[in-house]
Amino acid sequence: MGLSSTLYTGISGLQANAEAMSVTGNNISNSNTVGFKSSSTLFSDVLSASISSSSGDSQVGRGAQISSVRNSFSQGSFQSSSSSTDLAIEGDGFFMVSDPSSSEVLYTRNGAFGFDANGYLTNAEGYRVQGKSFDANGDLIGGDPTDIKVDINSQIPAKRTSNLTLTTNLDASSSLVGPFDMTDPVNSSNYSTSTQIYDSLGNTHMATTYFTMTAPQTWEWHTVANSSELDLAAAGPEVITEVGSGSLSFDSSGNLLTGATASTTSGALVWNNGSDPNHQINMEFNTTQFSSSSVVISQRQDGYAPGEVVQVSIDNNGTVSASYSNGESIDNAMLTLATFTNPNGLGKEGGSLYAASNSSGTPSIGISSPSQGSIYTNSLELSNVDLAQEFVDLITIQNGYSASSKVITTTDEMLQELINMKR
Numbered sequence: 022m023g024l025s026s027t028l029y030t031g032i033s034g035l036q037a038n039a040e041a042m043s044v045t046g047n048n049i050s051n052s053n054t055v056g057f058k059s060s061s062t063l064f065s066d067v068l069s070a071s072i073s074s075s076s077g078d079s080q081v082g083r084g085a086q087i088s089s090v091r092n093s094f095s096q097g098s099f100q101s102s103s104s105s106t107d108l109a110i111e112g113d114g115f116f117m118v119s120d121p122s123s124s125e126v127l128y129t130r131n132g133a134f135g136f137d138a139n140g141y142l143t144n145a146e147g148y149r150v151q152g153k154s155f156d157a158n159g160d161l162i163g164g165d166p167t168d169i170k171v172d173i174n175s176q177i178p179a180k181r182t183s184n185l186t187l188t189t190n191l192d193a194s195s196s197l198v199g200p201f202d203m204t205d206p207v208n209s210s211n212y213s214t215s216t217q218i219y220d221s222l223g224n225t226h227m228a229t230t231y232f233t234m235t236a237p238q239t240w241e242w243h244t245v246a247n248s249s250e251l252d253l254a255a256a257g258p259e260v261i262t263e264v265g266s267g268s269l270s271f272d273s274s275g276n277l278l279t280g281a282t283a284s285t286t287s288g289a290l291v292w293n294n295g296s297d298p299n300h301q302i303n304m305e306f307n308t309t310q311f312s313s314s315s316v317v318i319s320q321r322q323d324g325y326a327p328g329e330v331v332q333v334s335i336d337n338n339g340t341v342s343a344s345y346s347n348g349e350s351i352d353n354a355m356l357t358l359a360t361f362t363n364p365n366g367l368g369k370e371g372g373s374l375y376a377a378s379n380s381s382g383t384p385s386i387g388i389s390s391p392s393q394g395s396i397y398t399n400s401l402e403l404s405n406v407d408l409a410q411e412f413v414d415l416i417t418i419q420n421g422y423s424a425s426s427k428v429i430t431t432t433d434e435m436l437q438e439l440i441n442m443k444r
């Protein structure tokens with residue numbers, strides 16, 4: 022091996038350090054890229070040349086090369102965002118996105134998402150975020166993840182009230198009155214409360230429940246509605262119709278013994294507006310009888326009027342929910358995350374996207390959890406580039422490049438000396 026080989030040794034140093042400078046420059050240029058993961062270069066020596074001498078065989082190095090460019094998937098810091106569709110992952114997981122033109126699934130840590138005109142949740146490049154949908158019962162549908170889509174122009178139909186829960190206290194010191202008189206409900210009851218209920222068209226009606234103390238620790242309840250709203254033949258506008266009744270009994274400590282559940286009379290709620298007939302309501306009483314004023318602590322019913330989408334949000338579980346103008350919120354889908362045995366084997370696709378490969382292994386897919394990674398809303402994960410470290414790398418790479426160039430110039434001078442010997 023002669024001086025000419027030394028020239029190529031210097032060239033290998035120039036090439037290796039130039040490639041390393043490209044990697045470092047890419048890191049620095051992406052220091053503000055959301056979800057970007059930095060890379061580092063690993064150098065190795067080139068296969069040495071063997072020489073023989075009287076003292077035995079030995080080897081002479083032939084330069085340097087880059088053996089690999091390794092990605093760093095260390096956790097980046099979070100930046101707060103005002104958008105509820107901006108997400109960040111704490112942990113090892115990746116968001117899953119699908120190319121709408123090819124259905125290819127890619128992976129990213131960039132959670133700057135938004136809804137497009139068709140209601141798909143997408144990233145900035147238009148790739149559709151993947152997740153699992155909820156069925157009508159609120160359960161996640163099995164199978165592979167699919168595109169997350171919310172019909173932002175849809176309405177939910179009205180739901181008639183099927184369950185009514187009253188949480189009340191009835192004053193144990195009340196005087197005995199009764200029996201309950203439909204023609205004079207106020208004076209034949211001790212206490213009453215009214216609840217707004219819904220029919221199948223979303224119309225509201227007022228149902229009033231009267232409580233009458235008939236004996237110590239014993240009460241009757243009667244639920245009535247305005248007859249003018251019911252489909253009854255002869256009823257004046259001020260007449261009320263009983264649609265349900267029952268009794269409540271308490272022990273000596275004021276706790277409810279019997280009568281916690283009941284139903285309005287089957288077929289009693291036939292409204293006169295064309296809504297679904299035979300409206301029946303299941304009544305539930307969480308009632309006590311303590312020696313304090315009769316009061317409604319809470320009342321809950323499960324009906325609602327029709328409504329349109331007013332907002333779509335994502336919570337820290339990755340659940341995509343649509344909020345409607347009637348105050349209801351319906352879960353639409355849940356984001357899925359992917360983890361890899363060897364994330365360094367992922368292939369870069371640009372746009373902070375990665376593709377799975379044989380080196381990365383098959384992705385493990387699941388929802389937000391300690392093993393998959395935790396999702397944070399109103400947050401974005403910043404680049405994990407350490408600028409201080411990158412600037413130090415710049416200095417060392419520059420020195421390596423300069424030193425390699427000095428090898429070339431020095432070797433050139435030695436060759437000139439050799440040529441000049443002929444003169």
